Amino acid sequence: MTRNLLHRKGPAMVGLLVAAHLALAPGAAAATPVAPAQPAMPPSPLLAAGSSGACAPATPTALAGFFDTAVPGRLRHDRVPGAVVSVVSGGRTVFARGYGLADVEHGTAFDPDRSLVRIASITKLFTWTAVMQQVQAGRLDLDADVNRYLTGFRIPATYPEPVTLATLMDHTSGFEGQVVGTAARSAADVQPLGAYLAAHLPARIRPPGEMSAYSNYGAALAGHIVSRVSGQPYERYVQDHLFAPLAMTRSTAAEPVPAALAGDLARSYDSDVSPPRRIPFTFDPMTPDGAISTTADDIAHFMTAQLEQGRYGDGRILDPAGVALMHRRTYAADPRLAGFAHGFMDRTVNGHRVLAHDGSWEGFESVLLLVPDCDLGLFVSANATGGIAALTDVLRAFDDRFLTPAAPPATAAGGPVVAPRAGFYQPARHNESTVEKLTNLLGPMRLTVRSDGALHFKGMRWTAQGGGLYGSADGRDHLVFRAGAGGRFYAATDGAAYQLMDPADTLPVNLAVLAVLAVLGLSASAVPVAAGWRRLRRRPATGGRPWRAARRLAAAATGLGLAFLVLLAATLLGDTSAYLYAVPARFTALLAVPVLVLLLGAGALACTVAGWRGPGAGTLARTHQVALLLGLVAFTWFVVNWNLLGWQYP
Numbered sequence: 001m002t003r004n005l006l007h008r009k010g011p012a013m014v015g016l017l018v019a020a021h022l023a024l025a026p027g028a029a030a031a032t033p034v035a036p037a038q039p040a041m042p043p044s045p046l047l048a049a050g051s052s053g054a055c056a057p058a059t060p061t062a063l064a065g066f067f068d069t070a071v072p073g074r075l076r077h078d079r080v081p082g083a084v085v086s087v088v089s090g091g092r093t094v095f096a097r098g099y100g101l102a103d104v105e106h107g108t109a110f111d112p113d114r115s116l117v118r119i120a121s122i123t124k125l126f127t128w129t130a131v132m133q134q135v136q137a138g139r140l141d142l143d144a145d146v147n148r149y150l151t152g153f154r155i156p157a158t159y160p161e162p163v164t165l166a167t168l169m170d171h172t173s174g175f176e177g178q179v180v181g182t183a184a185r186s187a188a189d190v191q192p193l194g195a196y197l198a199a200h201l202p203a204r205i206r207p208p209g210e211m212s213a214y215s216n217y218g219a220a221l222a223g224h225i226v227s228r229v230s231g232q233p234y235e236r237y238v239q240d241h242l243f244a245p246l247a248m249t250r251s252t253a254a255e256p257v258p259a260a261l262a263g264d265l266a267r268s269y270d271s272d273v274s275p276p277r278r279i280p281f282t283f284d285p286m287t288p289d290g291a292i293s294t295t296a297d298d299i300a301h302f303m304t305a306q307l308e309q310g311r312y313g314d315g316r317i318l319d320p321a322g323v324a325l326m327h328r329r330t331y332a333a334d335p336r337l338a339g340f341a342h343g344f345m346d347r348t349v350n351g352h353r354v355l356a357h358d359g360s361w362e363g364f365e366s367v368l369l370l371v372p373d374c375d376l377g378l379f380v381s382a383n384a385t386g387g388i389a390a391l392t393d394v395l396r397a398f399d400d401r402f403l404t405p406a407a408p409p410a411t412a413a414g415g416p417v418v419a420p421r422a423g424f425y426q427p428a429r430h431n432e433s434t435v436e437k438l439t440n441l442l443g444p445m446r447l448t449v450r451s452d453g454a455l456h457f458k459g460m461r462w463t464a465q466g467g468g469l470y471g472s473a474d475g476r477d478h479l480v481f482r483a484g485a486g487g488r489f490y491a492a493t494d495g496a497a498y499q500l501m502d503p504a505d506t507l508p509v510n511l512a513v514l515a516v517l518a519v520l521g522l523s524a525s526a527v528p529v530a531a532g533w534r535r536l537r538r539r540p541a542t543g544g545r546p547w548r549a550a551r552r553l554a555a556a557a558t559g560l561g562l563a564f565l566v567l568l569a570a571t572l573l574g575d576t577s578a579y580l581y582a583v584p585a586r587f588t589a590l591l592a593v594p595v596l597v598l599l600l601g602a603g604a605l606a607c608t609v610a611g612w613r614g615p616g617a618g619t620l621a622r623t624h625q626v627a628l629l630l631g632l633v634a635f636t637w638f639v640v641n642w643n644l645l646g647w648q649y650p
């Protein structure tokens with residue numbers, strides 16, 4: 001509904017940090033998209049070809065020189081109190097350092113060994129690893145209908161194709177996005193995971209495998225399935241099967257953070273306000289999607305295991321075959337675009353394959369990168385909202401310093417060539433079945449096709465590069481078009497995918513409808529406006545009772561509808577951070593207004609019919625009355641289209 005609602009829920013910010021700096025060269029990161037029922041595919045020859053570039057030595061001295069120079073200045077520039085970094089290579093941690101303050105109020109410095117940060121959606125990598133452990137143990141099948149593993153609730157059979165663990169890992173399950181109610185203020189407000197998932201089941205808005213649209217719910221569902229088949233709560237499973245073998249002694253998936261670690265939990269800040277404001281601890285009711293708190297040193301152990309065939313020291317989390325399988329690309333909208341590898345974001349940077357994930361929660365902004373051909377892993381986290389800008393610049397500089405550009409990889413054959421369509425696009429990750437659908441009005445992007453064949457989209461010029469592939473002006477993003485079932489049409493990029501909006505859902509159409517409603521509402525409140533109406537006002541006895549009632553009811557309904565729209569706009573443009581926890585009572589009360597408007601409108605229609613030929617129903621009066629009733633029809637369309645009639649909550 002505003003930045004507070006759309007962006008405070010950090011796992012919803014998939015790719016905002018990663019895609020901003022992971023530039024995919026044309027033709028890189030190739031792998032043919034696979035249907036969700038197919039086994040994971042091996043790395044393509046193109047990926048191997050794109051991994052031939054040299055890797056600058058990631059020595060402690062070189063890393064210290066880079067980060068000591070790059071980080072402090074960016075923190076000051078973006079008003080971020082602090083950050084923490086760890087780098088692994090050669091089976092060990094080669095660099096770990098804290099910068100600035102983990103706790104401004106107490107003057108506590110960031111310490112990579114002691115300071116815990118909330119890694120948000122990077123938690124998903126632990127969840128996906130847990131899934132792969134259970135696949136390795138024979139308890140889970142990536143291509144089976146997830147309903148096989150569920151009790152108490154089921155995923156509805158909206159489409160013939162089932163939701164599988166494979167589609168959950170690729171974010172191609174087809175679930176709509178949800179933000180409302182995805183946080184809690186206290187432990188008492190957190191439902192058991194299974195109960196929460198059953199109560200907040202999102203609608204399925206596209207068939208599995210059609211297009212990737214990031215889903216926090218999908219990751220939480222996968223974690224719940226791990227709990228079901230293992231017999232352990234998610235927090236205990238992660239502790240026993242991931243943290244313990246990796247010697248991650250200062251990590252937890254529990255909320256609140258256990259007392260033994262709570263004193264070292266870094267604090268996060270909203271640096272978009274002045275002065276920066278501390279953000280309170282926020283509970284994530286979908287624990288497997290973003291609840292882990294850990295240190296930079298601990299997460300270095302996880303990166304090492306992923307790079308060293310599942311082993312850290314004497315501990316092991318996957319066997320070599322399991323790691324190789326997990327790192328295989330499983331989905332891309334087009335072979336030339338970035339995609340997913342069993343939950344990892346699969347990108348190419350300077351010719352090097354990069355497996356990555358980002359996370360944002362409360363104000364912590366974090367990124368984890370693995371560069372297998374360089375045997376290099378990087379984790380960095382900042383503790384303020386301004387960390388997005390700070391980390392983006394630092395990561396770009398890191399790429400240029402340590403990932404020496406390779407020769408351009410061979411161009412892979414693309415998918416089907418689909419011509420672009422101009423229009424308004426919304427993120428593929430959007431809501432359609434609840435009041436959250438209204439947020440789609442605020443963030444659409446217009447795509448136009450120029451006379452020279454170039455596109456203008458997302459504030460950039462995109463030029464054709466052959467085979468239906470377009471490249472952005474800065475060279476950091478690529479785009480293809482794809483047609484889906486049911487008339488759906490997509491623009492897929494190296495980061496997010498976008499869906500062409502129905503014209504009725506676009507902002508210009510809705511602004512036109514609202515403008516008509518506003519004019520009619522003002523005219524109703526200003527009646528009489530014409531000389532004939534002024535004369536009628538001086539003769540109050542003229543006009544039958546049904547006609548007078550019709551005029552008054554229509555004026556009241558239209559005026560009340562206009563008031564509703566004004567209050568709704570104020571809500572959308574105001575502070576909506578409370579919606580993360582639940583729909584506030586004031587919004588619930590506001591949604592009673594459309595019901596009242598429709599009741600008044602129905603009464604106005606009935607009285608209009610009864611008094612249509614009665615005294616006082618002259619031509620001007622009837623024309624104005626019809627206009628008011630048509631305005632109420634438009635109002636009805638608006639509230640029904642945007643799920644504002646009734647209380648349609650997640």
